[in-house]
Amino acid sequence: MTRISFLPADVDVVVIGAGAAGLAAARRLAATHLSVVVLEARDRIGGRAHTVPHRLTRHRGGSLEVGLDMGAGWLHSADENIMQAMGRAAGFTIDETPPPWRSAALNLGLSDKDMAAFGAAFEAFDERVTASVAEGQDRPASDLFAAADSDEGRWNARMDAVCGALNGARFDQVSSADYDAYRDTGVNWRVGEGYGRLVSHLGRDAPVVLDCPVMRIDRTGARLVVHSQGGVVEARVVILTVPTSLLAAEAIRFDPPLPALAEAAAGVPLGLATKLHMTVTGAADFAADSQLWGRTDTAQTGAYHLRPFGRPMIEGYFGADLAWGLEAEGEAAFFDFAVGEMVGLLGSDFRKRLTPVATSMWGAEPWSRGAYSHCLPGHAGDRARLKQPVENRIFIAGEATADAFYGTVHGAWMEGERAAVEAIAALGLDRWDSEPRPTE
Ligand SMILES: Cc1cc2nc3c(=O)[nH]c(=O)nc-3n(C[C@H](O)[C@H](O)[C@H](O)COP(=O)(O)OP(=O)(O)OC[C@H]3O[C@@H](n4cnc5c(N)ncnc54)[C@H](O)[C@@H]3O)c2cc1C
Numbered sequence: 045m046t047r048i049s050f051l052p053a054d055v056d057v058v059v060i061g062a063g064a065a066g067l068a069a070a071r072r073l074a075a076t077h078l079s080v081v082v083l084e085a086r087d088r089i090g091g092r093a094h095t096v097p098h099r100l101t102r103h104r105g106g107s108l109e110v111g112l113d114m115g116a117g118w119l120h121s122a123d124e125n126i127m128q129a130m131g132r133a134a135g136f137t138i139d140e141t142p143p144p145w146r147s148a149a150l151n152l153g154l155s156d157k158d159m160a161a162f163g164a165a166f167e168a169f170d171e172r173v174t175a176s177v178a179e180g181q182d183r184p185a186s187d188l189f190a191a192a193d194s195d196e197g198r199w200n201a202r203m204d205a206v207c208g209a210l211n212g213a214r215f216d217q218v219s220s221a222d223y224d225a226y227r228d229t230g231v232n233w234r235v236g237e238g239y240g241r242l243v244s245h246l247g248r249d250a251p252v253v254l255d256c257p258v259m260r261i262d263r264t265g266a267r268l269v270v271h272s273q274g275g276v277v278e279a280r281v282v283i284l285t286v287p288t289s290l291l292a293a294e295a296i297r298f299d300p301p302l303p304a305l306a307e308a309a310a311g312v313p314l315g316l317a318t319k320l321h322m323t324v325t326g327a328a329d330f331a332a333d334s335q336l337w338g339r340t341d342t343a344q345t346g347a348y349h350l351r352p353f354g355r356p357m358i359e360g361y362f363g364a365d366l367a368w369g370l371e372a373e374g375e376a377a378f379f380d381f382a383v384g385e386m387v388g389l390l391g392s393d394f395r396k397r398l399t400p401v402a403t404s405m406w407g408a409e410p411w412s413r414g415a416y417s418h419c420l421p422g423h424a425g426d427r428a429r430l431k432q433p434v435e436n437r438i439f440i441a442g443e444a445t446a447d448a449f450y451g452t453v454h455g456a457w458m459e460g461e462r463a464a465v466e467a468i469a470a471l472g473l474d475r476w477d478s479e480p481r482p483t484e
Contacts, residue, residue, distance in 0.1 A: 048081065048253045051275040055079040057467055058270050058277055059250075060258050060296070061285035063091020064453045065441040067247030068460030069283045069467075074249065076473055082250050083272050085257035085411045089247050092116060092287075092412055092443075093453050095238025098321070098401055100355060110355060111238030112321045114404040115415070116453045118143065122233040125454045127242065134245055137236030144335030144349050154340055165190065165199040166206075177224040184421040185223045186215035204343035208363025211418040211451070212315020214343060217364075222419035222427070227448035236353065243453060257411075261438070262299045268437060281437050281467045285460060288430070288444045289314045289413035305440070308430040311423030312444045314414020316367040320346075320360035320378045321401040327356035338385030346382055358386075358398070367415075371407045378403050416451035417444035431459070436470045439463040 057073055059066045062084035073080045088094070092115040099107045119125045119138070132138055154162070172188040189203070190196035207215045211223070235242045253274055262269040267278045286296065291309035298305070332354040338345035344366050349359040360382045362370060370377040379400040387394050406415045419426055431445040441463035442456050449455030 048251050051083075051253060051256070051272070051277050052079070052081055053276075054267075054278045055081050056279065056471060057081075057281045057283060058083060058268070058279040059283045059285065060270070061085075061091065061442070062089040062247065062250060062252050062254075063285060063442070064093055064243050064456035065285040065443070065460035065463070066091070066283070067243065067250050068457040069285065069441065069464040070250035070252075071247065072461050072464035073468070076468060078468070078471065078473070080251055081277060082252040083256045083258050083270070083274070083277075084252050084254050087254050088244075089250070089252055089254075090240050090244045092406065092415070093240040093243040095240030095244075096402055100323070100357075110353070111241055112402055113239050114319060114402065115406065116239045116243075117234060117319075119233045119235065119239070120452050120454070121227060121229040121449065122231045123229050124227075127239075127246075127454045127457060128233065130246060131235055131242045134242070136242050136245070139234040139236050139353065141234070141333050141353075143232040144333050145347075158340075162199050162202060165196045166203055168196060169203060173220050173224050177221045182219050182221040182422050182424045184216045185218045185220040188220060189215070201343050202337075202340055205337065205345050205347075205363075208315075208343060208366060209317060209347055209361055211364075212317045212367070212415045213313075213364050213418050217315075217418070217420060219419035219421045219424045221424035222450075225424065225448055226450065234353070239453060258296055260297045260299060263435070263438070264299060281439065281470055283439045283441060283460075283463045283467055285440075285442045285456075285463075287314055287412050287414065287442065288312045288417055290411070291430075291440075293413070302434060305430070305434065308426045308432075309444075311426030312417045312419050312430060314412070314416060314444075315364060315418050316371070316407045317364075317415040318360075318362045318367040318371065318378060318406065319402075319404045320362070320382055321403075322358045322360065322379070322382070323399045323401055324350075324356055324358050325397045327351055336386075336389065338382075338389070346385055348382070348386065357401070358382075368407055371405055375403045375405060376400075418451070431463075433466060433470070439466050439470075 056078040057080045059069050059082040062082050070082050094114045095111040098112050099109050101107050119128050122128050189200045204214050211218050256272045256274040258272045260271040268282050270277045288309040330350040332351040334350045336348040347361045352359050406412045433439050441459040445459045446455030
């Protein structure tokens with residue numbers, strides 16, 4: 045890994061943030077002769093793509109180390125996902141097992157007929173959203189729910205539970221036009237070693253200064269002056285990749301201020317999704333890669349991925365207001381909630397079979413303050429506003445600036461590359477100075 049322990053005084057490009065977008069930008073810029081430094085607030089790279097190691101005890105003795113993804117886990121739209129090809133080329137294991145939400149799930153409390161009715165209700169909802177957007181409307185997506193007292197309307201709460209996982213927010217907080225714009229090819233794969241490990245591997249040569257939060261950017265002079273905890277760097281161009289939650293809160297101050305940037309970021313807030321990894325004894329009772337929802341009649345429920353990768357584990361997933369509320373109570377509240385739901389479904393003995401391993405707390409993390417972005421109703425245009433370059437020398441990129449692959453690693457990566465290409469053009473380099481490196 046290329047880590048820099050001192051700040052250069054002067055560079056062509058400062059990249060702020062070493063998540064997928066920042067690392068992609070740095071990788072693209074490495075193919076030029078431009079001088080580049082990446083300033084990262086945390087003590088690690090990867091941002092919201094982060095894998096932690098865990099040692100599993102084997103049934104017949106010995107142990108096995110696995111990677112648990114605390115943030116991104118799925119190669120969404122895998123057949124169009126650039127990370128997939130890069131992952132394979134770099135020797136990572138791409139697991140094509142269908143996701144639990146696509147396979148026949150263990151749906152306690154729901155008959156096959158109910159499951160079909162739920163699927164049909166969701167499809168009809170999506171069609172109403174698309175039709176409304178085609179008429180030029182951008183409304184709270186929940187406006188397109190079926191009437192609550194209708195047969196179809198009985199599924200609204202369950203759809204809102206799914207929305208909590210998809211968007212980190214409920215449908216009343218989600219722009220119908222933005223929801224409709226998301227591109228999902230329906231193909232979802234995983235990285236066996238962990239998605240976070242893949243992102244860090246691809247960014248391993250980036251010239252990163254860790255533990256170096258940026259506080260202020262002075263744009264009064266001919267060169268941008270970037271003030272960070274590690275010192276001051278001057279740059280011709282800045283690529284800014286921090287989450288919208290931080291931009292909206294003006295956690296990085298501009299001098300003079302950029303109110304339009306903060307306003308656009310506020311229209312694309314981060315929702316919250318939390319992962320709780322648990323081990324389970326007697327895992328063979330469940331089909332590998334199956335799924336269970338805690339309840340079917342409320343949005344205040346978790347999704348439980350049983351035996352991910354066939355491991356003796358369960359991955360709980362909690363979204364939106366439920367996740368914010370449990371985070372406020374502290375990490376242990378997620379395990380208590382999960383145990384309560386699963387005991388309700390599987391019997392009181394089940395409590396003894398579960399052990400918590402790791403819980404993500406992205407809402408409380410100062411460098412994310414949420415999980416992934418959604419546009420507020422009426423703000424579908426804010427992703428495009430957000431990525432407007434400032435004076436052709438400050439370029440903004442990240443999952444939130446992606447049009448159709450927003451909220452994802454591949455969306456963030458492509459946006460990082462886009463910002464790097466814009467920066468290269470702004471610096472007046474010709475095509476031959478800036479050819480991309482061949483993919484590994
Ligand atoms: C629970 C969860 C599940 C997810 N599941 C998936 C999934 O299955 N598939 C998928 O594709 N995506 C998923 N995502 C989303 C995906 O992780 C993000 O969209 C993507 O990683 C965002 O990359 P980014 O570069 O835009 O932002 P980040 O990864 O947030 O990178 C921004 C970087 O900026 C740094 N930073 C912040 N402030 C400063 C500052 N002041 N100075 C310097 N550095 C700063 C941060 O530390 C961070 O490293 C998930 C996310 C979460 C939280």
